[in-house]
Amino acid sequence: xxxxxxxxxxxxxxxxxxxxxxxxxxxxxxxxxxxxxxxxxxxxxxxxxxxxxxxxxxxxxxxxxxxxxxxxxxxxxxxxxxxxxxxxxxxxxxxxxxxxxxxxxxxxxxxxxxxxxxxxxxxxxxxxxxxxxxxxxxxxxxxxxxxxxxxxxxxxxxxxxxxxxxxxxxxxxxxxxxxxxxxxxxxxxxxxxxxxxxxxxxxxxxxxxxxxxxxxxxxxxxxxxxxxxxxxxxxxxxxxxxxxxxxxxxxxxxxxxxxxxxxxxxxxxxxxxxxxxxxxxxxxxxxxxxxxxxxxxxxxxxxxxx
Amino acid sequence: xxxxxxxxxxxxxxxxxxxxxxxxxxxxxxxxxxxxxxxxxxxxxxxxxxxxxxxxxxxxxxxxxxxxxxxxxxxxxxxxxxxxxxxxxxxxxxxxxxxxxxxxxxxxxxxxxxxxxxxxxxxxxxxxxxxxxxxxxxxxxxxxxxxxxxxxxxxxxxxxxxxxxxxxxxxxxxxxxxxxxxxxxxxxxxxxxxxxxxxxxxxxxxxxxxxxxxxxxxxxxxxxxxxxxxxxxxxxxxxxxxxxxxxxxxxxxxxxxxxxxxxxxxxxxxxxxxxxxxxxxxxxxxxxxxxxxxxxxxxxxxxxxxxxxxxxxxxxxxxxxxxxxxxxxxxxxxxxxxxxxxxxxxxxxxxxxxxxxxxxxxxxxxxxxxxxxxxxxxxxxxxxxxxxxxxxxxxxxxxxxxxxxxxxxxxxxxxxxxxxxxxxxxxxxxxxxxxxxxxxxxxxxxxxxxxxx
Numbered sequence: 001x002x003x004x005x006x007x008x009x010x011x012x013x014x015x016x017x018x019x020x021x022x023x024x025x026x027x028x029x030x031x032x033x034x035x036x037x038x039x040x041x042x043x044x045x046x047x048x049x050x051x052x053x054x055x056x057x058x059x060x061x062x063x064x065x066x067x068x069x070x071x072x073x074x075x076x077x078x079x080x081x082x083x084x085x086x087x088x089x090x091x092x093x094x095x096x097x098x099x100x101x102x103x104x105x106x107x108x109x110x111x112x113x114x115x116x117x118x119x120x121x122x123x124x125x126x127x128x129x130x131x132x133x134x135x136x137x138x139x140x141x142x143x144x145x146x147x148x149x150x151x152x153x154x155x156x157x158x159x160x161x162x163x164x165x166x167x168x169x170x171x172x173x174x175x176x177x178x179x180x181x182x183x184x185x186x187x188x189x190x191x192x193x194x195x196x197x198x199x200x201x202x203x204x205x206x207x208x209x210x211x212x213x214x215x216x217x218x219x220x221x222x223x224x225x226x227x228x229x230x231x232x233x234x235x236x237x238x239x240x241x242x243x244x245x246x247x248x249x250x251x252x253x254x255x256x257x258x259x260x261x262x263x264x265x266x267x268x269x270x271x272x273x274x275x276x277x278x279x280x281x282x283x284x285x286x287x288x289x290x291x292x293x294x295x296x297x298x299x300x301x302x303x304x305x306x
Numbered sequence: 307x308x309x310x311x312x313x314x315x316x317x318x319x320x321x322x323x324x325x326x327x328x329x330x331x332x333x334x335x336x337x338x339x340x341x342x343x344x345x346x347x348x349x350x351x352x353x354x355x356x357x358x359x360x361x362x363x364x365x366x367x368x369x370x371x372x373x374x375x376x377x378x379x380x381x382x383x384x385x386x387x388x389x390x391x392x393x394x395x396x397x398x399x400x401x402x403x404x405x406x407x408x409x410x411x412x413x414x415x416x417x418x419x420x421x422x423x424x425x426x427x428x429x430x431x432x433x434x435x436x437x438x439x440x441x442x443x444x445x446x447x448x449x450x451x452x453x454x455x456x457x458x459x460x461x462x463x464x465x466x467x468x469x470x471x472x473x474x475x476x477x478x479x480x481x482x483x484x485x486x487x488x489x490x491x492x493x494x495x496x497x498x499x500x501x502x503x504x505x506x507x508x509x510x511x512x513x514x515x516x517x518x519x520x521x522x523x524x525x526x527x528x529x530x531x532x533x534x535x536x537x538x539x540x541x542x543x544x545x546x547x548x549x550x551x552x553x554x555x556x557x558x559x560x561x562x563x564x565x566x567x568x569x570x571x572x573x574x575x576x577x578x579x580x581x582x583x584x585x586x587x588x589x590x591x592x593x594x595x596x597x598x599x600x601x602x603x604x605x606x607x608x609x610x611x612x613x614x615x616x617x618x619x620x621x622x623x624x625x626x627x628x629x630x631x632x633x634x635x636x637x638x639x640x641x642x643x644x645x646x647x648x649x650x651x652x653x654x655x656x657x658x659x660x661x662x663x664x665x666x667x668x669x670x671x672x673x674x675x676x677x678x679x680x681x682x683x684x685x686x687x688x689x690x691x692x693x694x695x696x697x698x699x700x701x702x703x704x705x706x707x708x709x710x711x712x713x714x715x716x717x718x719x720x721x722x723x724x725x726x727x728x729x730x731x732x733x734x735x736x737x738x739x740x741x742x743x744x745x746x747x748x749x750x751x752x753x754x755x756x757x758x759x
Contacts, residue, residue, distance in 0.1 A: 044424055047417065048433050051632065054448045055436070057461055061451055073459045074451065119348045126345035138346075140750050145357055147742045147749065149693050151718045151735040155728050156363035157356055179356035182349055211341050240441030242696045243715075247723065257443045264447065264703060271451070278447035282440050289439035293432070300438050301641060 062088055062275035069271035088276040098277050100252075101259030105239055105281070107170055108255050112177035112238045113231055116185045119178065121227065124189030125215050129201065139190065145183035153180070154247045161248065168250025176248055177238050185230055188302055192226035193219055225295070232292055233299030236285055256281040361739070368732035382733035391709060392734065395717035398623055402694060402713060406627050406634075407687035411680055413631065414638020418646055419668065421639065431643070435636035442633070446700030449629040450617070453701070457613035467611040476610035478522055479563065485512040485544050488554050495604030498571070502597045508532070508587075509539030509600050512554050513563060516543055521561050528562040529585040536591035537598050541566045541582050562586025569601040579603075617701055622711040626701050630694065638683045645679030646672065689745050692738060695719065714738055 060074040063084045068076070077084065092098050126132075127139045157176060161167035166175065196219060204214045220227070245258040254262075260277050263270065289296050371378050386392045417434060421427040437445060454460030457467045484490035484497050490511060491500045503509045508530060521543065528542035543561045544553060551557040562585040570578045570590050577598075582588045616625040649672065657667045673680075695715040702711040708720075714734055722731025 040420065040423060044420055044430060047420075048430060051433050051437070051636075053461065054452050054632065055440075057451050058444075058448045069459075071458070073454070073461055073464055075461065075464070119352065122345040123349035126342050130342045130345065132339055132342040135342075138350075141358075142353070143749050144746050145353065147689055147746050148357060148361065149715070149735065149738045149742060151693075151715055152364050152739045153357060153360035154719075155367060155722055155732055155735070156360035160355070160360070175352075175356060179352045182353055183357070186349060211345070215345075236439065240443070242441065242443050242699070243719065246719070257441055260447065261443055261700060264450075264700065274447055275451070278444045282444045285439040285441070286436070289436060296439070297435065297640060301637065 058275055059279055060084075061271050062279045064088075064272070066270070066272035069275075088272045089280075092273070092276050092280065095273070095277075097254075097259050097263070098256070098280070101254055101256035102280060104170065104249075104253055105255040105257070108173050108177065108245075108253075109235055109238045111174045112181065113234045115174070115178045116181040116234050117227060117231055120182055120185035120230070121189055121220065121223070122215060123182075124186045124193055125219050127186065127190045128193040128196075129219075130211070142183050142186050146187060148180075148183075150180060150243055154244075158247060167248065168253065170249075170253045172248045173245060173253060173255075176244050177241070180244075181234050181237070185234065188230050189223060189226055192223055196222050228292070228295045229299035229302060231299075232288060232295050233302065235288065236296070236300070239285060364732045364735050364739075367728050368736050370729045370732075372727040372729050374728050378729065382729045385730060386733050386737065391712065392714075392717055392721075392730075394709065395712040395714050395734075396737075398712055399692065399694075399714045401623055402627060402630075402691045403688055405624075406630050406691045406694075407684050409627070409631050410634045410638050410687055411642075411683050413635045414642050414683060415673075415676075415680065417635065417639040418642040419672070421643060422646055431636070431640060433636075434639055437633040438637055440633070442696030443700050445629060445633050446697055449625075449632075449701060452629075453616035453625055455613050455615040455618070457611065460613060460616075462616065463611075463613035467613065470611035474608060477606050477608040478520065479513075479516065479566065479606045480609040481517075482513045482515045482543075482563075482607065485514050485553060488512045488544075495607055496601050497607070498599050498601040503537065503539070503600050504596050505535060505537050505594055505598075509537070510554065510556070511539060511541040511600065511602065512544030513541060514544055516545075516563075518547070522564055524584050525561040525564055525586075526584040527558070528556045528560045529587055530556045532587055532589045534589060534591055535594055536589060537570055537593040537600070538587070538589040538591075539568075539600060540586045541568070541588070541602065542586040566606050567603040569603055571599040571601050572597055576601075618707050619710075622702055622707055626698055626711060629701065630691075630697055633697075634687065634690075638687070641683050642676060642679055645676040649675045685745060685748075689742055692741050 057074045060077050061069055063086070064074065064077060065083060065085055065087065068080075068083050127135060127142070153176075158167060161172045161175070166172040200218055200222070201214055204218050209217070239255075240257065241255070242257045242261060245255050246261075249255065249258055256277070260274065260281060263277065264274055367374055368382055369377060369379060371381075387396070417430075421430050424430065440448075451459075452461045455463065457463040483492065488510065489500045490497055492498075497511070497513075499509060499511075528540060530540060532538050540556060541563045542556060543563055544555075545551065546557050546559050548559070551560060562582065564582050564584045564586060566582040566586070566588075568580050568582060568588045569576045570593055578590050578593060580588050580590060614621065616622070653671055653675065654667055657671045662670070693715050694713055698708070698711050698713050698716050699719075702708045708716070714737060718731050718734035718738065721727050721734060
């Protein structure tokens with residue numbers, strides 16, 4: 001998002017380069033720092049616990065039998081660790097709706113992500129490096145579309161998709177996700193591509209490279225960090241979506257978020273079904289988060305304004 | 307590697323390699339229009355059909371009735387601002403926009419400053435950022451467990467209960483009440499005689515409602531009261547296990563209630579206080595005459611903390627906002643951390659050398675220097691909060707609570723799809739669109755400034 005460019009903080013010096021040697025501190029200051037340090041760590045630990053415990057609670061709850069969850073909270077597991085069981089997960093594997101939901105999430109997320117990158121990258125290249133009339137106004141329109149609320153399109157698109165026969169199908173969900181992923185994707189990639197040194201591209205042209213070759217052999221390899229961040233952002237955005245699915249998915253194309261939301265609605269306190277389901281739905285995003293933390297953070301921060 | 311482990315700088319502005327050399331003298335080249343069209347074509351077709359056209363269509367529909375057959379002018383907009391459900395949603399959105407972004411940014415700043423001063427900052431940031439990986443739905447499931455109203459099952463209520471009962475332990479007689487026909491009244495949690503008590507006979511204070519497992523171990527069989535001339539009486543559980551007891555009379559097999567705090571009151575003044583013995587008896591030998599009120603102090607009946615219904619009633623919106631803060635605080639923290647890391651160390655050191663306290667350094671140097679980042683975080687969150695949908699939908703599923711916690715994006719979905727009112731639904735969508743327009747224009751203007759650099 002272009003908010004990114006308003007933040008003029010990024011060129012970071014390695015920490016501490018400006019300071020030579022520790023500053024001199026009075027004894028009193030050092031004492032206050034010492035005591036304050038204990039308090040500081042106490043606060044940090046409490047904050048970290050507040051941020052960890054809800055998720056740990058969900059995990060533990062997902063491993064407790066239904067009868068235990070109905071009677072007591074997850075922390076009672078510390079008095080009865082023996083009650084932990086994988087039975088809930090075993091039952092989820094037999095739960096057709098949940099498995100279909102997870103599979104549909106994959107079938108929606110993978111094409112939505114691949115298509116957005118595949119369609120946005122050439123467009124971003126054109127907007128960055130090709131000269132044609134109306135290019136800059138066109139880019140301004142793309143930027144404007146980034147913040148358009150999904151609500152602003154779902155009613156007409158539901159009718160449009162109905163006319164095309166893709167309403168209530170995986171295709172419809174994917175098309176909508178691709179469309180609403182494009183503005184941000186084009187913006188992100190264009191701003192990255194535009195920083196590629198002109199000399200590199202010109203050298204390729206001198207060697208007789210076509211625009212297609214320049215794009216695939218020079219721009220894409222250099223642009224891969226941006227593409228990686230975009231891929232992860234788009235993947236997470238689509239995987240975690242509920243609204244688009246609620247509108248465009250049909251009975252046989254519901255992703256896991258939709259299935260879980262419905263099960264929450266039908267039974268009020270079926271922790272033994274909801275908790276493992278929710279945890280399974282979080283598993284992939286969490287793996288992506290921990291495996292590609294850097295690109296994940298970049299992607300999420302950059303795309304947060306959507 | 308930057309402090310804290312994240313190279314967040316790149317996230318803020320994806321700095322391409324070798325940027326400096328390219329900036330000054332870049333010029334693009336002419337290509338046949340066909341080539342540009344091939345590169346741009348797919349993106350433009352999809353954007354035009356699935357994003358741009360619907361914007362126009364939604365504005366158009368907003369002037370029509372529910373099924374789009376009759377032009378109704380501004381009726382949908384009038385209804386939007388006057389109908390109780392939509393007004394509630396708009397007001398809630400105002401609360402969201404005022405509270406959530408500010409709270410998230412403030413916490414983000416606090417955590418960013420904290421993480422600058424600790425070892426293991428990277429781990430701390432990872433923990434706080436992790437909720438960003440989770441869907442609003444999964445976060446919603448997580449917080450239904452946190453917010454469960456039953457204190458035996460809800461983590462938050464259990465935590466509050468343990469603190470509450472630590473400072474205000476429940477009394478052993480909570481839940482008991484006087485037998486109805488006994489001429490006793492309950493006033494401000496205390497139980498007292500309705501008519502002035504005389505000293506001629508022991509005052510009878512029959513109580514009911516104490517489960518057998520909560521009868522104190524030291525309780526003896528209830529006895530009708532000591533002999534004497536002073537004010538005296540008996541407090542007992544007027545319930546004969548196995549039946550056969552007379553209401554209001556001390557029968558065999560009924561238990562006294564020991565340790566009950568008894569006040570003798572006259573003219574609104576407490577004259578004396580005592581406790582009942584194992585048989586439930588109490589005695590004020592020094593108090594003779596009449597006109598006394600016997601009062602069992604409210605402290606005898608302090609109930610334990612019973613749990614707050616977070617996801618219902620008036621606290622539902624604050625509770626959902628708290629869950630939102632849990633999700634987004636890490637985002638604010640990481641962006642603000644990048645801003646903090648860019649502050650020149652000398653500026654801080656200079657202020658410290660000049661004798662500024664840490665608070666003054668923070669207030670006068672740090673905050674002004676990261677203000678641009680704070681503004682970006684705030685604006686980003688405002689846009690995000692305007693569109694909040696899933697979290698409310700999941701945490702307030704039943705219709706009554708949902709009406710109370712409603713927000714515009716959710717009301718739009720319910721109106722357009724559950725109630726099939728395309729006209730009003732479109733008007734609500736247009737409202738959201740109008741609210742994000744300033745951000746949209748701001749983005750496009752920023753872009754002008756950045757062009758061709």
